[in-house]
Amino acid sequence: MSMSSILNALEKDSDRHLDDLVQWLRIASVSSDSSRKSDVARAADWLMDKFRGAGLAVELVPTQGHPMVIAETAPVPGAPVVVVYGHYDVQPVEPLDQWISDPFDPTVRNGNLYARGATDDKGQVLTHVQSVCDWIANGEPLPIQVKFLIEGEEEVGSENLERMLPDLADRMACDCVVISDSGQYSDGQPAITYGLRGIATYELRIDGPSQDLHSGSFGGAVMNPAIAICHVLSSMVDKTGRIQIPGYYDDVVDLVASEREAWQNLPQDEAAFADSIGVKELFGETGYTADERRWARPTFDVNGITAGHQGEGVKTIIPATASAKFSFRLVPNQDPTKITAALEKHLADHMPPGVRYQLSPDHGAPGMLADTNSRYMAAANTAIEMAFGKKPVLIREGGSIPIVTRFQEVLGCDCLLLGWGLSDDNAHSPNEKFRIADYHRGIRASALLWDQLGKLQPSESK
Incomplete structure (x- = not known):
C-alpha cells in the first residue's frame, strides 16, 4: 500500500x-x-x-x-x-x-x-x-x-x-x-x-495567632500572616523580573548568539502576542525578548494564595494562617534540589518575626x-x-x-x-x-x- x-x-x-x-x-x-x-x-x-x-x-x-x-x-x-x-x-x-x-x-x-x-x-x-x-x-x-x-x-x-x-x-x-x-x-x-524548561513547585504555609483575631482589637500588635506571606513572596523577585534568591542563576547557561539570532528571525509580534492573551503589555526579565524569557530563562511565579475571609462582604480579621503555592521554571543545568536548598535559606533570612512557617516541596524536574x-x-x-x-x-x-x-x-x-x-x-x-x-x-x-x-x-x- x-x-x-x-x-x-x-x-x-x-x-x-x-x-x-x-x-x-x-x-x-x-x-x-x-x-x-x-x-x-x-x-x-x-x-x-x-x-x-x-x-x-x-x-x-x-x-x-x-x-x-x-x-x-x-x-x-x-x-x-x-x-x-x-x-x-x-x-x-x-x-x-x-x-x-x-x-x-x-x-x-x-x-x-x-x-x-x-x-x-x-x-x-x-x-x-x-x-x-x-x-x-x-x-x-x-x-x-x-x-x-x-x-x-x-x-x-x-x-x-x-x-x-x-x-x-x-x-x-x-x-x-x-x-x-x-x-x-x-x-x-x-x-x-x-x-x-524544568520545574520546581512548592507550598508555603505561614501561621500566626492560634485563631483569627479582631483586626481592631489586635491590629498593630501581631504580625498578620497574610501580610507576612506577601512580604516573603515579593522578596523572591524584583521589579525587573530578576529572581533574588542567592545562587539561583549560578548554573544557568546563557543563550548563544546564533540561537538568539535564529529566534529573532522568527515572525515575532510581541504586541499581537500580548493582545492574544489579554494584557496591555508584556513583562519580564530585562534584556531578553518575550520568546527568550518564556523558553530559555528561569522564572518564578505565584500560582495561588489563600488567607482570611473569602466569603461575601467584609470580615475585619487578622487571619490565623496564610498559604501560597508557587513554582520556578528552570532551564537546563539547574538542579531542583539545589533550588530547594537555596529557597529554604532565603525564607529563613526573609521571614518576618512573630510567625511560624512550613515549606512543602511538591515535584521537581530538570x-x-x-x-x-x-x-x-x-x-x-x-x-x-x-x-x-x-x-x-x-x-x-x-x-x-x-x-x-x-x-x-x-x-x-x-x-x-x-x-x-x-x-x-x-x-x-x-x-x-x-x-x-x-x-x-x-x-x-x-x-x-x-x-x-x-x-x-x-x-x-x-
Missing part, C-alpha cells in the same frame, strides 16, 4: 477520528482529584479498548497511583523503534464559571473543539494512536515498531513513572521517543521543540535539550512540512514535561517534541481547545513520520 493510499484512508476516517476524541474527552480524568479516580481509570480503559480493537499488544500497568497503558506493534528487524509517550490525565477545570461550555461536554465552535484535555494531551497523543491504528487497519504493516507509553499522572508530576522507568527500560528500549504535548510556533507556522542534528529530527522536519505545507521552525518550550529528561538518561534515546497546538489553546485554563484542522494535520504528520523513519537504513537507525 502506498503512502498516498494511507493518507487517503486517514482522510476518509476524519469524522470517526473526531468522534473518538469527543468520546475520550467526555471522561473527566483529573488525576489530582481523588474523587475522580474512577474517571481516570475509565480514560485508561477507553484507550486500552482502542488499542485492542486495532490488534496491538496492550497491557494496563498498575502503579502506586493511576495506571499506565503500554501497547506495541510488531517488531520490524533492522528498522528504528519509536516510543510514543503521552498522558491521558487532565488538569482541574476551576474556575468553572469561566468556561463558556461544560469542560467535559466537548463543543465545536469556530473550527475548534473545546474541552478539558483537548490539546493537553488527549487530542495530541491521539493523533499518533489514530495514525498507527488506521495504518494497521488498512492491511499494511508499519515500516517501524511503535511502542506506546501513555500514563495517567503527568499532570501531578509523573513520580510513579519516573520511579518505575528503570524497570521498564528493556521493555521500552527504543531509538527515539516521540512526544506531542507542546505547540506550533504560531498560527500557520509549525515547529519542532528541542528544549523544555530542563532538557534535544539533538537538533539527529536523523530523527530530519525525518520529523520532512513529515511536518508535508502535512502542514510549511517547513517547521526550531523552538524551545517554556513548559515542563518532567519525564523527558529521564527518558534520555534511562533509555539513552533521542527525543522528538512535535506539537500541534496553538499558543491560545488555553492549556491549564478555562476554555481549553484544539483546532480541529490541526488535529487532522497532526494525524497526517504522524503517519508521514512513520514512513520517513522507515526509510532510514539500518546503520542509520542508531
Whole structure:
C-alpha cells in the first residue's frame, strides 16, 4: 500500500477520528482529584479498548497511583523503534464559571473543539494512536515498531513513572521517543521543540495567632500572616523580573548568539502576542525578548494564595494562617534540589518575626535539550512540512514535561517534541481547545513520520 493510499484512508476516517476524541474527552480524568479516580481509570480503559480493537499488544500497568497503558506493534528487524509517550490525565477545570461550555461536554465552535484535555494531551497523543491504528487497519504493516507509553499522572508530576522507568527500560528500549504535548510556533507556522524548561513547585504555609483575631482589637500588635506571606513572596523577585534568591542563576547557561539570532528571525509580534492573551503589555526579565524569557530563562511565579475571609462582604480579621503555592521554571543545568536548598535559606533570612512557617516541596524536574542534528529530527522536519505545507521552525518550550529528561538518561534515546497546538489553546485554563484542522494535520504528520523513519537504513537507525 502506498503512502498516498494511507493518507487517503486517514482522510476518509476524519469524522470517526473526531468522534473518538469527543468520546475520550467526555471522561473527566483529573488525576489530582481523588474523587475522580474512577474517571481516570475509565480514560485508561477507553484507550486500552482502542488499542485492542486495532490488534496491538496492550497491557494496563498498575502503579502506586493511576495506571499506565503500554501497547506495541510488531517488531520490524533492522528498522528504528519509536516510543510514543503521552498522558491521558487532565488538569482541574476551576474556575468553572469561566468556561463558556461544560469542560467535559466537548463543543465545536469556530473550527475548534473545546474541552478539558483537548490539546493537553488527549487530542495530541491521539493523533499518533489514530495514525498507527488506521495504518494497521488498512492491511499494511508499519515500516517501524511503535511502542506506546501513555500514563495517567503527568499532570501531578509523573513520580510513579519516573520511579518505575528503570524497570521498564528493556521493555521500552527504543531509538527515539516521540512526544506531542507542546505547540506550533504560531498560527500557520509549525515547529519542532528541542528544549523544555524544568520545574520546581512548592507550598508555603505561614501561621500566626492560634485563631483569627479582631483586626481592631489586635491590629498593630501581631504580625498578620497574610501580610507576612506577601512580604516573603515579593522578596523572591524584583521589579525587573530578576529572581533574588542567592545562587539561583549560578548554573544557568546563557543563550548563544546564533540561537538568539535564529529566534529573532522568527515572525515575532510581541504586541499581537500580548493582545492574544489579554494584557496591555508584556513583562519580564530585562534584556531578553518575550520568546527568550518564556523558553530559555528561569522564572518564578505565584500560582495561588489563600488567607482570611473569602466569603461575601467584609470580615475585619487578622487571619490565623496564610498559604501560597508557587513554582520556578528552570532551564537546563539547574538542579531542583539545589533550588530547594537555596529557597529554604532565603525564607529563613526573609521571614518576618512573630510567625511560624512550613515549606512543602511538591515535584521537581530538570530542563532538557534535544539533538537538533539527529536523523530523527530530519525525518520529523520532512513529515511536518508535508502535512502542514510549511517547513517547521526550531523552538524551545517554556513548559515542563518532567519525564523527558529521564527518558534520555534511562533509555539513552533521542527525543522528538512535535506539537500541534496553538499558543491560545488555553492549556491549564478555562476554555481549553484544539483546532480541529490541526488535529487532522497532526494525524497526517504522524503517519508521514512513520514512513520517513522507515526509510532510514539500518546503520542509520542508531
